[in-house]
Amino acid sequence: MFDVSACFAGIVGEDHLVVGARIPQEYGHDEALTAPPIAPGYVARPATAQEVSDLLVAATRFDVPVTPRGSATGLSGAARPVAGGLVLSFERMKAVLEVDTENHVAVVQPGVTLAELDQEAGAVGLRYTVYPGELSATVGGNVGTNAGGMRAVKYGVTRHNVLGLEAVLASGEIIRTGGRISKVSTGYDLTQLIIGSEGSLAVVTEVIVKLYPRLVHGATVLAPFETVEGVLEVVPAIVASGLSPSIVEYIDDRTLDAISAFLELDLGIAEKVRASAAAFLMVALESRDKDRLDVDVEELAGLVVDRGALDAYVLQGSAARTLVEAREKSFWTAKAVGVDDIIDVVVPRSQMPALLRRTQALAETYHATVAGCGHAGDGNVHLGVFCPDDDQRRKLLSDVFALGLELGGALSGEHGVGQTRADHYLELEDPAKIALMRRIKAAFDPAGILNPGILPAAV
Amino acid sequence: MFDVSACFAGIVGEDHLVVGARIPQEYGHDEALTAPPIAPGYVARPATAQEVSDLLVAATRFDVPVTPRGSATGLSGAARPVAGGLVLSFERMKAVLEVDTENHVAVVQPGVTLAELDQEAGAVGLRYTVYPGELSATVGGNVGTNAGGMRAVKYGVTRHNVLGLEAVLASGEIIRTGGRISKVSTGYDLTQLIIGSEGSLAVVTEVIVKLYPRLVHGATVLAPFETVEGVLEVVPAIVASGLSPSIVEYIDDRTLDAISAFLELDLGIAEKVRASAAAFLMVALESRDKDRLDVDVEELAGLVVDRGALDAYVLQGSAARTLVEAREKSFWTAKAVGVDDIIDVVVPRSQMPALLRRTQALAETYHATVAGCGHAGDGNVHLGVFCPDDDQRRKLLSDVFALGLELGGALSGEHGVGQTRADHYLELEDPAKIALMRRIKAAFDPAGILNPGILPAAV
CATH class of the missing domain: 3.30.465.10 (Uridine Diphospho-n-acetylenolpyruvylglucosamine Reductase; domain 3)
Structure with a gap:
């Protein structure tokens, strides 16, 4: 019998093919919390498009499913391979x-x-x-x-x-x-x-x-609010202002507490304000011109305070960067505190208050806790879900995703469907669209070798 | 035999179906200069998506090709029907x-x-x-x-x-x-x-x-240059400036003359400057704030004069609007002066000087004249081609399109392929992509009833 490994090795060179038990576990998963590692059969590290081409031709001939992989930092299991399949790792194509x-x-x-x-x-x-x-x-x-x-x-x-x-x-x-x-x-x-x-x-x-x-001058305004809804209700006004913010995020108090503790961060928020704040708005402005930035920041601070913020802290330079970086780390913080899953439903931004309110109510039904932050300007919320029971959590997620769709949104704004949301997506999406996507998939990949673990091929 | 007309009329109502010889000629063409009117068999004016759906089902059953039609202002013949086919006109779906x-x-x-x-x-x-x-x-x-x-x-x-x-x-x-x-x-x-x-x-x-x-304050800078290349070479610097212009256009002198005459326009350009200018740069800025706009306009004017403009005229209010509207009318102007065809090749903006220079040389080879204007910020040039001989013009276009591709661009930036460029596109595009597009087309429309006069179905 012809040796598949020898064929792959002949394409990328023996040094750039790892086979079977010698494959490090990291190639078997991405950062999706609910997709445990799986064992691919081969990891190839091509150096050129031609090598990728040769690998795909060989994979087709031997019917080996192929999963492309970057840094595998994704949260949906899209880079999780198929058992026994070929991982195409781009470690050598990084120029x-x-x-x-x-x-x-x-x-x-x-x-x-x-x-x-x-x-x-x-x-x-x-x-x-x-x-x-x-x-x-x-x-x-x-x-x-x-x-x-x-x-x-x-x-x-x-x-x-x-x-x-x-x-x-x-x-x-x-x-x-x-x-x-x-x-x-x-x-x-x-x-x-x-x-x-x-x-x-x-x-x-x-x-x-x-x-x-690259606009060199930047500042970030952090504004505490008494309620999450309060934060979210001010967002359309900020977008409409024409200030053209580069970042419009919200963070709930539970998440800010966890991030602050995890990163040993002091944002200099007065104790009294902190105690009565349930959520925070974070808006970044940038400009070619420092004076214009200062005027815009002033206008923004006034706008949020007029609309219910308890205060408005203007952070510049390293303090601003620290806050943005802290927000970035929310996934790692959530992981550190043992979150069971993370979702990123997207809805029209005007529907975010309804989404969060009704999601909280759903969570209570399932005795679960949800907390998070999100891209408020885009209606894209990132919710950590604390609900260890797999079956209960699945039902909760199903309800929350359905709610997102009911409000005019989608089950993911940026994390994707991957392997971990395929069943939910299939349950909620219009069957005519799924069927159409399957026909498109077949138009590209009639043998179905490209990442068959995910929709539309999967399930 | 079952009557196709009766079926269509049953869907949209008799008042909203026109058949055969009663169809006004306007439904047989769009604004493409080289696609003469053709006679569709039916024009239906549906009122709802459901009516459109019913019409498509009926068209499939009777194998009648379908061409959707808006105002038919397109320049590529994409809204030109197939002889005997069904035109779906959206005159009643305009809310x-x-x-x-x-x-x-x-x-x-x-x-x-x-x-x-x-x-x-x-x-x-x-x-x-x-x-x-x-x-x-x-x-x-x-x-x-x-x-x-x-x-x-x-x-x-x-x-x-x-x-x-x-x-x-x-x-x-x-x-x-x-x-x-x-x-x-x-x-x-x-x-x-x-x-x-x-x-x-x-x-x-x-x-x-x-x-x-809507940013309420706007101004337009019009800058004459001694050469077309001179205009185009300054464009990357304007984009890089961070001034974020909303419009960056060039107009060659022949086109500006024609527009000025056609619209009886006086742009107030000094006679001496006009005489030595071969092309004009037109840049619009907009702002929420009048003072900022004035500062930015000053900076822009300085930038273009530093880089070779003969002068910089700042137009505000109605004068600015008039100029933009005049530029808009260039198609009608070209049509009025008897242009034989209009093309809109797109290339990386840094390649525009090369595109224009080499296109002029090609035009001379074919004893043709080209003149035009274009979206300089996007590398998208609109060229009127004066070359009455169909065969010669076809060869010239083929060479110019091939040049556009060679420079890293495409044969159309915004007009589309339609019926009129299908043969050129097929000649120049990668056959693997054409084959893929045909498979995608089949995934959507296996019977091939939707606008079959255009690629990838056609030719």
Whole structure:
């Protein structure tokens, strides 16, 4: 019998293929809390698109399912392999190929981390604005899950910031989509179709991302409110103000307490205010001009206090950065305090108060606790769910996701469906759309070898 | 034999179906200069998504090709029907269903014109920012072709401003995609796939668009340059400045002369400057604050003069509007002076000088003349082609499109492929992508009834 390993090794070289029991456990999972490690059969580290192409052709021939993997910082299990399958790890494809200052784009390989890209773009005064919590995440992984993050309220999510791709089809064909251009009207938008497909349509081997001028002056306003609803009700007014904030987040008191303790953080909030605050609004402004920033911050502080904030703390420089970084760490904090699951329902921003109020009521029904924070400007809430009983938690999540859809939203704003939400998604999504997505999947990958653990192929 | 007309009339009512010779000629074409009118067999004016669904089911049964039609202001022939086919005209589905000030979205039917939407959004201080030249265009038509326009440099094109759709599949299934949310990570992005598909994948029956706060203060800087290349070389610096212009256009002297004459326009440019200027840069700035606008305009004017502009005229209020509107009218001007075709190649903005220089050389080879203007900030040039010989013109276009691709661009930035560019597109595009698009088309529309006159079904 022909040896599959020998074939894969012949493509990437023996040094870049790990097989069976020698595969470190980290390749068997991502950061999804409810998806335990699974054992892939092979981990290959290709160096070129051609090697990826050869691997896909071989995988098709031997019927080995393939899961692309960046840093595996995802929260939905989309990078969790199939047992016995092939993991395509992009550790060796991590070059920033070019930062093009004339066209304001960077051309990168999928294994580049956000931290690395930020450093290279920053060196020439530019910025890749997609900013999910985890900067060790790769651009390729972000493309797979359509990652969002705090700056989405101003700059959009991954799909709004990717202009082109090189991608390998299951057939081994290498295609290029888009380019260093932000508009194109020729044919179907394959770039957008592949983004967010969680590795199920094609394997991305190069990404052209949009860069923006880096605005050097920034400040963050932290405003405590007596209720979570109070925070959320002020958000539409902030967006409407035209101040164009780069970050609009809310954090509930339980989460801020946990983050502060976890990071030994002192935000300098008066004891009395802290005691009566149930939630906090965090808004970041940025500008090319320090004087304009100061005027805008003043206006913003006035706006939130007029609309019910107990106070407004203006943080600049390192204090502002510390707060934003602390917010970033909320996932790790939640994990440290033993959260059972984390969800990221998205609804129209005007529906956030209703979503949170009704979610609290649902949680009580199931004797569960939920707490969290979220991208208030986008209607995207991140809730830690404390409910150790698997069956109860599943029902609670099902109810909360259904509520999100009822309010005009979706079960995930940025984490994705992956392996962990596939059953819920299938339960709630229109069967006509699921069937259509399955036909699209078949149009790309008729043998079904690309990430078959996730929808629409799975379940 | 069963009467197809009676079936269609039974769905929309006899008053809303026109058949055969009674169909006005306007339903047989759009504004594409090289696609003469063709005679559809039926024009139906549905009032609801359900009627659209019933029509598609009937059209499938009787094998009648279907072409959706808005105002038919498109320039590529995408709304030109198939002979004997069914035109779905959205004249009766033209309601702005809601302007949602909390979530900054509007929910509209496809037949709403941009002018109507602008009026309704403007009444509450908001704006739909997509701004192609022709405001009688419909939102549905813009979705079909992924229309762009002058404000794309700041706000993006149609696909960046549509958050959700209601669409009818060829099967008659009515689906909803996206919502009043700007981020979602569940399943494939059907919204983006349908946008720009020129009616070949699904028929859009409702659109959720993003609105922005209307910035009330605006000014336009008009700067003459000695050469077209001079104009285009300054563009990357303007984008990099962080001034965030809402419009960055260039106009060559021939085009400005024609527009000025056609509209009897006096821009107040000194005779001497006018005589030595070969092209003009037009940049619009906007702000919430008049003082900031004035400072920014000053900075912009300095920047362009430092980089070779012969002068910088600052136009405010009605003079600024007149200039922008004149630029909008360039298509009508070109048509009035007898242009043979108009193309809109897009390239990375740094490649615009090369594109124009080499296009001029190609034009000379074919004894043709090209002149134009374009969205300089986006690398998207609109060129009027004067070359009456069909065969020569076809060769010239083929060379220019190939040049656009060679420079990293595409043959159309916003006009689309439609019926008129299908052969060129097929000649230049990667066959693997064409084959993939055909499989996607089949996943949506297995019988091929939706707009089969265009790619990927056609040719």
